[in-house]
Amino acid sequence: MTFAHLEARADEIIGLYEYPRAAMLPLMWLVQADQGWISPEAEGWVAARLGVAISRVREVLSFYGMFRGEPMGRRELKVCTSLSCRLRGSEALLETIEDSLGIKPGETTPNGSVTLTKVECLCACEMSPMVQLDERFIGPVTADDTGTVAAITQDARSEPDSPAASPEPAPFIDSSGPVLSTRFGDPEGVWFDGYTAQGGYEAARKVLTSLKPEEVIEQVIAANLRGLGGAGFPAGRKWSFVPKNTEKPVYLVVNADEGEPGTSKDRHVMERDPHALLEGMLIAAFAIGAHKAYIYIRGEYFRPAQRLQRAIDEAYAQGWLGADVAGTGFALDVVVHRGAGAYICGEETALLSSLEGGKGQPKLKPPFPAISGLFGCPTIVNNVETIACVPFILRHGPERFAAIGTEKQGGTRLFCLSGHVERPGVFEEPVGVTLRELIEERGGGVRGGKRLKGVIPGGISARILTAEEIDIAMDFDSVGAAGSMAGSAGVIVMDEDTCMVSTLDSAAHFYADESCGQCSPCREGTGWIHRIVKRIGAGNGKLSDLDDLLTISHDMEGRTICVFSEAAAWPVQSYIAKFRGEFEDFIRSGRSLPSASAREVAHA
Amino acid sequence: MPELSIDGRKVNVPEGTTVIEAAEQLGIFVPRYCYHPGLSTAGNCRMCMVDVENSPKPQIACNLPATEGMVVETESEQARKDRAAVLEFLLANHPLDCPVCDQAGECDLQNYYMSFGLYDPRFGEQKVKKQKAIEVGPHVMLDQERCILCSRCVRFTDEITKTGEFGIFNRGDRAEVGLYPGETLDNPYSANVVDLCPVGALTERSFRFKARVWYLSSTESVCGGCSRGCNTELHHVSNRPHLNDGERLLRVKPRHNPDVNQWWMCDEGRYGHDWIDVDRLGEVRRRTDEASRRQVESTWEAALDGVGTALSAGGARVGVIASAELTNEDLFCLREVLGAHLGARIALPPAPAGGTSDDFLIRPDKTPNRKGATLLGIPDAATPSAEALVDAAIAGELDVLWVFGHDLVELVGAEKTRAAAVGECLLVYSGTNDHATVSLAHWVLPSAAAVEQDGTFVNCDGRVQRVGRALAPYGDSRENRRFLLEIAARTGTPAREDWNGPAGVFATMAEAVGSFAGMSYESIGDQGAHSAPSEALAEAEQS
Structure with missing residues (x-):
């Protein structure tokens, strides 16, 4: 195998980064795209190009699900x-x-x-x-x-280039606005001309020509914009943590590693309205003093990455990115960096580890990224959806954005409804929308007229809510007060026939598969939990397993570098707490008895 | 200087100190696996979690900066529960093969379970299967199942040797430590990862199945493999000869000394001790027949009488080839007894050229005490070279040539060695191991090895360090100092009685030699002390 034909492209890629090692994932993608897999020779080539030990390359190859260490099908x-x-x-x-x-x-x-x-x-x-x-x-x-x-x-x-026989998906994607989805109507996306025709980049021009960074931050704080990746931290306050007058470069990193099961939101921004994200990035970068921004996008998102790159190329061509943005003297470069199949890279410090060319393992805090993040420099990591809200705020004023939402959270969210609803889809709603409204009005209710059993309100990590607990607003604080979390706004609906043992198995498998393996409680706990749940599912459960599951999950909680272990623990705790009878009946009978009526029959 | 409280005791620490370090200052040990003061902080094992007032979650002491007014509990109910929980996770997939594990007895899984665990195990699932008994390098054996993935070895090869051999591959509970396929852990410091490994995942191949560690005695010492003088612990057995084919020294471990070797030592030094029990000289020998130069076993009395008589003969011309392997105390006695009183000319062959070295610990001079010899004025400016002394012996200009340790064949070649041995000059040899010169000597006086006696070396940076006596002198060998004093008695040399002990010689040496002024054998302690720069040293460094 030779790599001579890849050298020029490798030089270009390495040139995008401050440190060669950060080009680890892109170089591995380059090789894999060229040769179908990453052979030992290719690992050696990558190691030599980046000046790292070959064991570092193997670590990365083995950590990410999308890299192939052996030849596979075409x-x-x-x-x-x-x-x-x-x-x-x-x-x-x-x-x-x-x-x-x-x-x-x-x-x-x-x-x-x-x-x-x-x-x-x-x-x-x-x-x-x-x-x-x-x-x-x-x-x-x-x-x-x-x-x-x-x-x-x-x-x-068929051969990879053959015309597709299978249909292009046509899911329901809301385009009613008012903040995020107004340009979602065209599945082919809105591009530079269309975006500017609707007033695009006006907010950025205003910011770059007439506002000071601290004024931008004040407006974002006043808008009550919260981190929409799932944590809900006030975005403006986060920006204010960047040290003033630092001698180091400051980085803006956009978290497009959408991966929380049940979530589908950022992809639509990147596919259908990518310039909104870029304009938001310009404003955010100006506010924090960054001149280099990375968009870390999950590896499975090929088309969103291609479309983002197209938008970036347009923006450079139109003078909205580069050394002198729109003649204002402000400089911003944007690089799209592709992940390679690891859920944990959605955690902001794991994302930075990955962007630096390593395994996606969360970093110890302190220091926090705003002080020492990417390459040891002050870094702000924001979710795609969060940044995409920013142009609206600067264009229409923070009051208008705040007014859409609740007292402590402004604006809207892109809710993904999935599971047993009549009409799955992506819906933009004010953050104060209730869970019942989402399920019954937007989603058309539970599929087939069945009764609602439970709903996970914010991605699989969130604690489950029962049918009696859905009269809550979907802002971060309200869902938190109800004992769950708004998280990523991935709403997963389950009807009365849903088997909770199977549901827990799905979650337990996911976390055991995706744990980065760094901290002992998470690495060992996720695997342990999954093995117990699998055993129960196979009909070999013991009643004492349930208490073991609760204590094991409790022992994982709060004892690790990042909150992945909490995310893994909460489904276990909440499913068992709220559906213990069903778990016990499954264990006693060795089979699935999801509905109350089925259990009554079994007991009779 | 924030003041914080740990377990109800107050301590002031410099800004930037972590809680684990602050606790150490109070003598409070917080259990840890991944934390190591010589490596970057990983924070992954979670064993050092402590309870901090006003903190909703337990905090890892290794990454927690001590702040003013902080209140830390390491023994609260919560802290105990947290540690027990972490241990249960770490042991979930651990194979529990302690009966066949070399680490047993010095394993932090065992130790912490007894100190901080003692829970009823609940894990009843199939354990994750990984590879066992992988020879990752010439010195190190890897067992992936025993590994707790603390990453110390990975950080060592990343940060200290910068060779990057180790990695942790895969994720979740499939994560495993290892090397890239086909790679070998063969950097010059490879065995340090065994010391770093808190469990039985990385063990020493040379120690494999040799002995249970509780049979080992330990002595603090200094490596004699080069002039760095890395501080060591010698692990040895004397009463169980079946354990290691009769070799008494089973392994050498580096001992922390921030001014010399930090926590590390090189493999060359660590494994360069075979000579201590192999091809040793264990009996006094004398030449019985001039023609055949046949040697027979003799006694110390006869040897000391014989050599003493030769030295006392009126106007005896004496040459000594000393060795930089000798302790300061031996060299001082040699200088006083043979040099000052008997007028011997004392040569010290220079270090052979071409010794391997690096910019870390390994020095090109493979002798441990050349600087000590220099401080003692050996060789002084007027002393001829070793070769000149041999030439003098051949030419009949010497009556006694006393060689310490060196093989003359290596110094002057076989022909001259033979010529020196057949002449009129009495050839006396003292040393530890057998080689070509030994069989040519009139008298062979077996010497104790450095690890069989107490004394001091001065390392390349001028640090005076104590060598610990770990073993009894091999066979009938004696400390050089001891038989030099016997010679003194037989030659009317005014030697002091207290020179029999290292402290006594050192005291005299401190009076007589400026570089050691104000020091005592006691004050050197287990971490050594810096010698004063002397004129002789300055001159030696200039030349």
Whole structure:
């Protein structure tokens, strides 16, 4: 294998970064795209190009789910089996695809055409159950939709460049606004001309020509903009933590590593309104004094990354990025950096570790990123959706944004409704919308007229709420007060037939798979929990397992570098606390008895 | 200087001190796996969690800066629970193969379980399977199942040797420590990862299945492998000869000394001790037949009488080839007894060229005490070279040539060595190990090795450090100092009685030699003390 033809591109890539090592993931992507996998020779080439030990390259290769350490099929068909897809039949779909292709997950067809892979959430839950063929999302598709299944398997067996037989997804994506979704109507996206025709970049021009950074921060604070990645920290206050007059460069990093199961929001901003994100980044970078920004986008998001890059190229061409933005003298460069399949990289310090070319392992705090983040420099990490709200605030004033929301949280959110609702989709709503309104009015209620059993309000990490607990506003504080969290606004709805043991198995598998493995309680606890839940699911549970699960999850909580272990613990605790009877009945009978009526029959 | 309280006791610490360090100042030990003062902070094991007032979560003491008024509890109910919980996680997938693990007895999983765990184990699932008994390098064996992924070894090869061999691959509970396939852990400091490993994941191949550690005795000493003088602990057995094929020294561990070697030592020094029990000289020998130069076993009395008589003969011309392997105390006695009184000319062959070295610990001079010899004025400016002394012996200009340690064949070649041995000059050899010169000597006086006696070395930076006596002198060998004093008695040399002990010689040396002025054997302690720069040293450094 030779790499001579990649050298020039490698030089360009390395040139984008302050330190060569940060080019680790992009160089590995480069090799994999060229050769189909990352061979030992390729690892050696990457190590030599970056000046690192080859063991560092192997660490990265083995950490990220999307890097291939061995040759695979010419195409890869990924079937999502995370909770939202599972609730709508992904297990049956996977079996059908297995039968059709004649291979199991992890295997490649004998002719080398396609590798079948079972994956965790691809954050396209509005189209669940869904699959990804190479770079393309396809869904929804269920096992009984024989036509689509046949089209998918036909596509999977065909050569990579063949025209697709399977249909382009057409999920419900709200475009009613008022803040984030107004330009979501065109699935092909709004580009520079369309964006500026609607007043795009006016807010940025105003900021760059007439405001001081601290005035921008004041407006964002006044708007009550909260961190919409899931933590809800006030965005303006976060910006204010960057030390003034620091001699180090300051970085803005946009977290586009959308990965929380049940979530689908940032992708639509990047695919359909990418300039809103770029304009927000210009304003944020000006406010914190950054002249270099990175967008860390999850590796599975091929099309969003391509569209973002197209928008960035447009912005450079139009003078809205570069050394002298719009003639104002302000400089900003933006680099899109692709992840490679690791949920933990959504945690902001893990994201920085990954961006620096390492495994995505969270960093110790203190120091916090605002003081010492990317490359040891002050860094602000904000979610895509958060940044995309910023142009609205600066254009229409913080009062208007604040007024849309609740007392302590301004604006709207992009809620993803998935699971057992009539109409899954992405809906922009004021943050004060109630969970009941979301499910019953936006989502059309529980599918098939069934009764609601439970709902996870903010991505799989959030504690489950029962049917009696849905009359709550969806802002961070209200959902927190109700004992759960608004998180990523991924609302997963479960009807009365949902088996909670199976649901917990989905969550437990996810966390065991995605734990970065750094802290002992999380590394060992997630695997331990998953093995117990799997054993219960196989009919070999003991009643004492439930208390063990509770104490193990409790022992993980609050004892690790990041909050992943909490996220892993809360589903365990809340499912068992709220559905203990069902868990006990499952253990006693060794089978799934999800509904009260089924359990009564079993007891009789 | 923030003042904080730990377990109800107040302590003032410099700004930037962590709680784990502050606790150490109070003598409070906070258990830890990943934390090591010589490495960057990883914070992954979570064993050092402490209870901090007004903090909703437990905090890891290794990354927690001490602040004014902070109130820390390391023994509260909560802190105990936190530690027990972490231990249970760490032991969940641990194979618990202590009966066949070399680490047993010095394992921090065992130790902490007894001190901080003592929970009823609940783990009943299938454990994660990983690889065992992987020879990762010439000195180190890896067991991935025993590993608790503290990353000390990874940080060592990243930050200290900068060789980057170790990595932690995969994620979640599939994470495993290892090397890139086909790579070898063969950097010059590789075995330090064994010392760093808090569990039985990295063990020494040379120590594998040799002995349970509770059979080992430990002596603080200094490595004699080069002029750095890394501080060591010698681990040895004397009453269980079956444990290590009769070799008494089982392993050497580096001992912390911030001014010399920090926590580390090189593999060359660590494993350069085979000679202590192999090919040793254990009996006095004398030449019985001039023609065949046959040697037979003799006695110390006969040898000392014989050599003493030769030295006392009126106008005896004496040459001594000394060695930089000798302690200061030996060299001082040699200088006083043979040099000052008997007028011996004392040569000290220079270090052979081409010794390996680096910019960390390894020095090119593979002798431990050249600087000490220099401070003692050995060789002085008027002393001929070793080769000149041999030439003088061949030419009949010497009556006695006394060689310490050196193999003359290496110094002057086989021909001259043979010529010196067949002439009129009495050839006396003292040393520890057998080589070509030994069989040519008229008298062979077996010397105790440095680890078989007390004394001091001066390292390359002028630091005076004590060598600890770990073992009894091999066979019938004796400390050089001891038989030099016997020679003194037989030659009418005014030696002092208290020179029999290292403290006594050192006291006299401190009076007589400016560089050691004001020091005592006691005051040197276990961390050594810096010698005063002397004129001789300054001159030696200029030349």
